[in-house]
Amino acid sequence: xxxxxxxxxxxxxxxxxxxxxxxxxxxxxxxxxxxxxxxxxxxxxxxxxxxxxxxxxxxxxxxxxxxxxxxxxxxxxxxxxxxxxxxxxxxxxxxxxxxxxxxxxxxxxxxxxxxxxxxxxxxxxxxxxxxxxxxxxxxxxxxxxxxxxxxxxxxxxxxxxxxxxxxxxxxxxxxxxxxxxxxxxxxxxxxxxxxxxxxxxxxxxxxxxxxxxxxxxxxxxxxxxxxxxxxxxxxxxxxxxxxxxxxxxxxxxxxxxxxxxxxxxxxxxxxxxxxxxxxxxxxxxxxxxxxxxxxxxxxxxxxxxxxxxxxxxxxxxxxxxxxxxxxxxxxxxxxxxxxxxxxxxxxxxxxxxxxxxxxxxxxxxxxxxxxxxxxxxxxxxxxxxxxxxxxxxxxxxxxxxxxxxxxxxxxxxxxxxxxxxxxxxxxxxxxxxxxxxxxxxxxxxxxxxxxx
Numbered sequence: 001x002x003x004x005x006x007x008x009x010x011x012x013x014x015x016x017x018x019x020x021x022x023x024x025x026x027x028x029x030x031x032x033x034x035x036x037x038x039x040x041x042x043x044x045x046x047x048x049x050x051x052x053x054x055x056x057x058x059x060x061x062x063x064x065x066x067x068x069x070x071x072x073x074x075x076x077x078x079x080x081x082x083x084x085x086x087x088x089x090x091x092x093x094x095x096x097x098x099x100x101x102x103x104x105x106x107x108x109x110x111x112x113x114x115x116x117x118x119x120x121x122x123x124x125x126x127x128x129x130x131x132x133x134x135x136x137x138x139x140x141x142x143x144x145x146x147x148x149x150x151x152x153x154x155x156x157x158x159x160x161x162x163x164x165x166x167x168x169x170x171x172x173x174x175x176x177x178x179x180x181x182x183x184x185x186x187x188x189x190x191x192x193x194x195x196x197x198x199x200x201x202x203x204x205x206x207x208x209x210x211x212x213x214x215x216x217x218x219x220x221x222x223x224x225x226x227x228x229x230x231x232x233x234x235x236x237x238x239x240x241x242x243x244x245x246x247x248x249x250x251x252x253x254x255x256x257x258x259x260x261x262x263x264x265x266x267x268x269x270x271x272x273x274x275x276x277x278x279x280x281x282x283x284x285x286x287x288x289x290x291x292x293x294x295x296x297x298x299x300x301x302x303x304x305x306x307x308x309x310x311x312x313x314x315x316x317x318x319x320x321x322x323x324x325x326x327x328x329x330x331x332x333x334x335x336x337x338x339x340x341x342x343x344x345x346x347x348x349x350x351x352x353x354x355x356x357x358x359x360x361x362x363x364x365x366x367x368x369x370x371x372x373x374x375x376x377x378x379x380x381x382x383x384x385x386x387x388x389x390x391x392x393x394x395x396x397x398x399x400x401x402x403x404x405x406x407x408x409x410x411x412x413x414x415x416x417x418x419x420x421x422x423x424x425x426x427x428x429x430x431x432x433x434x435x436x437x438x439x440x441x442x443x444x445x446x447x448x449x450x451x452x
Contacts, residue, residue, distance in 0.1 A: 002029060002408050005416050009423035011430055017419045025412050032404045039397045044292035046390045048285070052293075052302065053383050055278045056376050062267070062274040063368045069267040070354045076260040077239065081253045085241045089257065093238030098255040099220050102246045105231060106191035106215030111206040112172065113184040113198075120182040123152035123171050128184055131200035138166050138188075139195050152182060159186065167196060190229040191215050215243055221252075259350040264357075265342055268325055272335040278306065279333050301382045305371040310335070312367045318352040319345060322364075325353070 002025065007018040075095065077087030084102055113128050120126045133146040136159065143165055147154035152171060159169035166189045175181030186206060188194035192214040198205045214227040219235065226233075231243045239257055247253055285291040285299055293299055310329060314320045322328075326342030327335050346353045360369045375383045 002032070002405050002412070005412055007416060007419065007423075009420065010427035011423045013426060014423060017423055021412065021415055021419065024415055025408060028408045028411055032401065032408065035397055035401050035404065039394060039401065041292070042390055042394050042397065045296070046387065046394065048281075048292040049298070049383060049387050049390065052278070052281050052298075053376070053387060055274070055281050056302075056372060056383060059271075059274040059278055060369075060372045060376060062271040063365060063372065065267040066264070066271055066357060067359060067365050069264040070350075070357050074259055074261070074263055074350070074354075075257055076262065077255065077257045079241070079253055079255050081245075081247075083245045084247055084253045085243050085245070085255070087255060087257070088240045088242065090238030090240070093257060094236070095259060096236055096239070096257050098235050098239075099252040100235070100241065100247070100255050101218040101250070101252045102243055103216045103218070103225065103249060104213065105243055105246060106228070107210065107212045108191055109188040109194040109196055109212035110209040111186045111196045112174070112209050113205050114203075114207050115174075115181065115183060116205075117203060120152050121180050123156075123182045125151060127152050127155060128205055129200040129203065131202075133201075134205075135199045135201070136165065136167075136186075137195070137197045137199075145198075152184060155184060163189075166190060166194070188212055191231065192227075192229045217243070261342075261347050261350055261353060264346070264353055265339070268327060268342070269337045272327055272337045275306070275309075276334045278302070282306075283332070296386075298382055298386050302375060305375055308371045309364075309368045312364050314356050314363065316355065318349055319356040325356070 004025070005021065007014060007021055009017055075089050075093050077089050077093075079085045079087055079100075085100070115128075118126065118128055118130070120128055127147075127150055130150070132150065133144055134155070136143050136145050143162065145155070145158050147158040156169045156171055159165065159167065167186050168189055170185045170187075172183050172185045173180050174183050184198070184205070186196050186198065188196060190212075192212050194212055196206060196208070214229055215231055215233070216225050216227055217233060218225055233241050233243060235241055235255060236257075239255070241255060282299060282302055285293040285296070310322060310327075312322070319325065322335075323341070324345045326338040326340070326346070328338060328341075330336055355363070357363055358365045360366060373381065375381050378384055
């Protein structure tokens with residue numbers, strides 16, 4: 001920035017010299033002010049472009065969401081009796097109907113420490129054994145457990161640190177509140193008959209309270225019983241049922257996986273919201289209080305891209321326009337979602353919906369993807385290109401402004417130096433004038449003693 005300098009001279013012309021400096025600097029600053037104004041304009045345009053860029057990016061995400069809505073997310077799973085189980089679907093799930101008979105939910109193996117050799121009344125300071133390390137056997141496989149502290153809390157933490165052991169540990173009080181007796185409880189992570197034992201080198205420290213069993217079930221009336229060491233069973237690729245209850249022998253529940261338009265309806269609403277956000281930003285650049293991009297060709301380019309999206313139409317499948325999906329344009333160019341229209345034409349026509357939407361290279365989604373890429377593609381998109389150009393222009397302007405400010409500051413310093421020299425000479429001359437005027441006055445008084 002230009003730093004004003006104060007002129008401190010000795011002559012009677014010091015004030016005039018300050019005015020000369022100020023006026024000269026003002027003249028020098030005229031090009032600088034023009035560059036600063038241009039920088040402000042560019043910064044405002046850059047901020048407006050960044051807002052438009054962000055809104056368009058959100059719209060791209062909404063288009064991607066629409067594509068997902070007719071993919072794996074378009075499937076939904078149900079169980080005819082929700083007390084028996086619930087369904088979760090993976091990306092590779094396909095439609096299907098399954099009959100499921102759940103005979104047993106199974107159970108995990110439960111063990112609790114014996115209470116010997118030590119009784120624990122405070123698990124933060126005491127342990128069930130004085131040993132510094134232990135051997136935990138799960139289904140006969142030994143693992144050395146070395147707690148970081150000689151406490152029951154430390155032993156539990158050491159066991160739980162290793163999830164690969166296939167067990168989990170906790171502390172249970174089998175005594176009263178007034179006379180606690182804290183024990184180590186170890187439970188298998190999977191269902192079934194899992195042998196669990198912990199030794200301190202001298203004593204086996206665990207008693208088996210209950211031996212686990214596998215979950216058992218049958219599918220589609222087949223007589224072979226299937227066993228599982230987990231309560232989450234896989235009925236088909238991408239179809240998992242979390243078992244919650246049994247059906248009883250000979251009884252079944254129906255697990256259905258079918259196509260649903262619920263995700264598409266939500267995605268269409270999100271698309272409309274994102275589209276309207278872009279329209280709002282474009283509209284703000286027009287009119288009496290037009291924004292920083294007023295008159296910029298990018299507005300027309302963006303508007304043409306949006307028009308190509310909402311004007312798309314198909315000629316087959318029963319769904320031909322966005323209006324058939326419940327998306328209608330209002331007088332301001334915004335999209336409104338009409339759920340009733342969607343229900344009438346698309347809710348029960350998944351095939352038509354899927355055909356109309358298409359994918360990233362065909363149908364409505366293909367057109368939308370292409371239109372938005374023309375604006376947002378990182379290297380050639382119109383918005384991205386203009387943002388990069390403005391950024392470069394601002395960088396050059398800021399460099400030039402810095403150089404100009406340095407030049408003006410140097411000019412001002414040189415001018416002050418020159419005027420200081422002139423001011424010193426004038427002050428010397430003024431001092432000499434004053435001196436000689438004093439001499440003349442004295443001489444005059446001597447020559448004319450009656451004066452004064």
